[in-house]
Every structure is written in structure tokens, then in C-alpha cells.
Amino acid sequence: MSSINIAGLNKRYGQTHVLKGLDLSIKNGEFISFLGPSGCGKSTLLFCIAGLEEISDGSIRFDGREISDLGPRERNIALVFQDYALYPHMTVRDNIAFPLRQQKIDAATIAKQVAWAADVLGIQALLDRLPAALSGGQRQRVAVGRAIVRNPSVLLMDEPLSNLDASLRVHMRTEIRRLQKELGITVIFVTHDQEEAMVLSDRIAVMNNGVLQQFAAPMDVYSRPANRFVAGFIGSPQMNFLPGDLCGGAADHVVGVRPHDLKPGNGIANPFTLSGELVLVEPAGPFQFLDIAIGGHIVRATCTDIAGLSPGETITVGASPEALRYFNADTGARVSHSR
Numbered sequence: 001m002s003s004i005n006i007a008g009l010n011k012r013y014g015q016t017h018v019l020k021g022l023d024l025s026i027k028n029g030e031f032i033s034f035l036g037p038s039g040c041g042k043s044t045l046l047f048c049i050a051g052l053e054e055i056s057d058g059s060i061r062f063d064g065r066e067i068s069d070l071g072p073r074e075r076n077i078a079l080v081f082q083d084y085a086l087y088p089h090m091t092v093r094d095n096i097a098f099p100l101r102q103q104k105i106d107a108a109t110i111a112k113q114v115a116w117a118a119d120v121l122g123i124q125a126l127l128d129r130l131p132a133a134l135s136g137g138q139r140q141r142v143a144v145g146r147a148i149v150r151n152p153s154v155l156l157m158d159e160p161l162s163n164l165d166a167s168l169r170v171h172m173r174t175e176i177r178r179l180q181k182e183l184g185i186t187v188i189f190v191t192h193d194q195e196e197a198m199v200l201s202d203r204i205a206v207m208n209n210g211v212l213q214q215f216a217a218p219m220d221v222y223s224r225p226a227n228r229f230v231a232g233f234i235g236s237p238q239m240n241f242l243p244g245d246l247c248g249g250a251a252d253h254v255v256g257v258r259p260h261d262l263k264p265g266n267g268i269a270n271p272f273t274l275s276g277e278l279v280l281v282e283p284a285g286p287f288q289f290l291d292i293a294i295g296g297h298i299v300r301a302t303c304t305d306i307a308g309l310s311p312g313e314t315i316t317v318g319a320s321p322e323a324l325r326y327f328n329a330d331t332g333a334r335v336s337h338s339r
């Protein structure tokens with residue numbers, strides 16, 4: 001276990017400024033996700049922490065000790081990649097043992113550590129197989145086994161579940177969280193899947209364009225987004241954004257409301273209401289997605305009952321005032337309320 005302190009970190013490739021002045025403090029034993037759109041710099045930041053990429057300036061400290069000049073081997077980190085990177089000609093046992101053999105650890109200790117990792121991951125029966133004879137989920141477990149076998153202080157995972165099918169992803173993420181709690185290890189998990197980040201993490205670092213947008217607990221990121229980018233990136237379907245003056249507020253504000261907070265009719269006390277033409281009704285199992293044209297904008301609502309209304313008719317939807325979020329129209333920063 002280690003705490004990680006990143007301060008003023010910049011990473012440039014020639015003229016391309018990829019990471020822009022990042023500050024991030026991760027506590028011992030925390031599960032952290034780096035979340036953001038493709039190309040925002042998540043993997044680059046992970047590789048800088050791993051020592052696979054040099055930083056341009058700034059500092060990275062593990063437990064208070066500056067490590068940015070140390071090579072990957074000296075940092076006591078382990079990495080799990082999306083493609084697992086198992087050695088195809090080695091058995092599961094030898095794949096897991098590999099990092100220990102590199103450290104010239106004695107055979108008895110290696111056998112004990114491999115047995116421990118296999119036990120933790122429930123893959124004892126697979127130890128003599130080659131990777132080609134394993135399913136995707138089993139390969140994933142072996143990759144994690146190889147990562148944890150030498151008790152790293154930090155486990156870094158770069159989209160480790162991306163190659164698994166949907167149900168296995170859900171299963172494996174539960175296992176990864178269980179394992180992290182059991183070992184008490186600090187984990188950094190890179191993903192562009194917000195649901196994965198929400199269910200796994202103690203805190204989420206939301207990034208965009210090389211800049212840290214917010215670093216907070218999942219429900220804080222969802223309910224108290226720092227800015228319009230975070231509000232729009234987290235939550236599905238996406239939050240609606242409307243000009244403040246269209247909602248009876250100030251023109252220099254943007255009002256955000258999540259689709260599931262908009263209900264048809266006026267069953268809410270003192271609601272904020274919007275009326276417009278219902279243009280689309282999409283059935284989605286237990287509820288329906290509605291697209292409503294309001295003042296040149298399309299507003300999306302998630303409803304269970306639209307009381308027999310059809311496209312072309314006028315619909316009124318309302319939200320409780322607590323469901324509204326306000327953003328500065330120029331900077332995108334969240335402001336506490338509209339004037």
C-alpha cells in the first residue's frame with residue numbers, strides 16, 4: 001500500500017501538451033478511477049505513475065518519497081493491461097511466477113506466493129494450462145495474479161475489463177473490488193466506462209483534454225458536478241442543458257436537469273416546468289425516452305407514463321427545483337443558483 005501525491009504534473013510530446021498541471025492526492029488503500037473521453041490523457045497519466053513515461057515537469061511521490069526519477073522496477077507497482085499480455089508459451093503457473101523469478105526469489109517462496117495468488121483468484125485448477133486454453137475471464141484472472149504475486153504497493157489497471165463480454169465484465173469488476181478490499185492495496189483503474197468507475201471507486205478523477213475536472217466520490221461527481229463537462233459526461237442519458245433565460249433565469253447561466261428528474265404533468269409541488277412538442281417516444285423496457293422540442297432545443301425526459309400522449313402533441317414536464325443545476329454560460333463552472 002502506498003499513498004500517491006502528484007503535483008504540478010505536465011507531460012508534453014514535442015509541441016503536444018497532453019497532461020496540463022495535474023494535482024492529485026491518493027490515499028493509502030484507495031480505489032481510484034481515471035475517467036474521461038478517449039484521448040484525454042488517462043493512460044498517459046497511468047504510465048507516468050508507472051514510470052513507463054517520463055514526466056516533463058512536476059512531481060510524483062509514493063508515501064512522501066519522490067519517485068519520478070526511478071525506473072518502473074524500483075517503484076514497486078504492478079500493471080494490468082487491457083490485452084493481459086500473458087506469455088503464450090508459459091503455463092499459468094510460470095506466467096504468475098515470472099515477476100518473482102526476475103527478482104531471483106527462491107523457489108520455495110515462489111511456490112508459496114503463486115499458490116497464494118491462485119487461491120485468492122480461484123484459479124488453482126488452471127495452473128498447468130497454457131493461456132490459449134483459457135477463457136477471457138480466466139486470462140484476466142491470471143494477469144491479475146501475476147500483478148499481485150509480489151505484493152506491489154500500487155496496482156495500476158489500464159482498461160482491464162474491455163475485452164470481456166458484458167456479463168463477465170460485471171462479474172470481474174465485483175471480483176476486482178473484493179480483491180482490493182481483501183489486500184488493502186491502492187488501485188488506480190483507467191476506464192472510459194462511467195458505470196464501471198461509479199461502482200468500483202472510492203473516488204473518481206474525471207479528466208478532459210489533459211486537465212483534471214473533478215476528483216471526488218462517485219455520488220458527489222454525479223450530484224455535485226464541478227462543471228458542465230462533468231455534469232454532461234456522468235449520467236446516462238446525458239443531462240439536458242438549457243439557456244437560463246429560456247427557464248426564467250439569467251441569460252449568463254445554463255440550467256442543467258437530468259432526464260429522469262423530468263416528470264410529465266404537474267404532480268410535483270412548486271415545480272420548474274417546461275412545455276413543448278413531443279417529437280419522439282422511444283420504449284426502453286420499464287420506461288420511455290421522450291424527446292421534447294422546447295424553444296429550439298431538444299429536451300430528453302425518462303418517463304414511465306405519458307398518459308396516452310402521442311408525438312406532435314404538447315407536453316408539459318416538471319422537475320423539483322432541487323434537481324436543477326446551474327452553470328456559468330462562459331466558463332462552465334457550476335454556480336450555486338440562478339439569479
Ligand SMILES: Nc1ncnc2c1ncn2[C@@H]1O[C@H](COP(=O)(O)OP(=O)(O)OP(=O)(O)O)[C@@H](O)[C@H]1O
Nearest residue numbers: 013016018036037038039040041042043044045192
Ligand atoms: N507517444 C506519443 N506521442 C505523441 N502523442 C501521444 C503519444 N502518446 C499519446 N499521445 C497523445 O496524448 C493524448 C492522450 O492519450 P492517452 O492514450 O493518454 O489518452 P486516453 O485518455 O488514455 O485515451 P483512450 O481512452 O483512447 O485510451 C492523445 O491525444 C494521444 O494522441
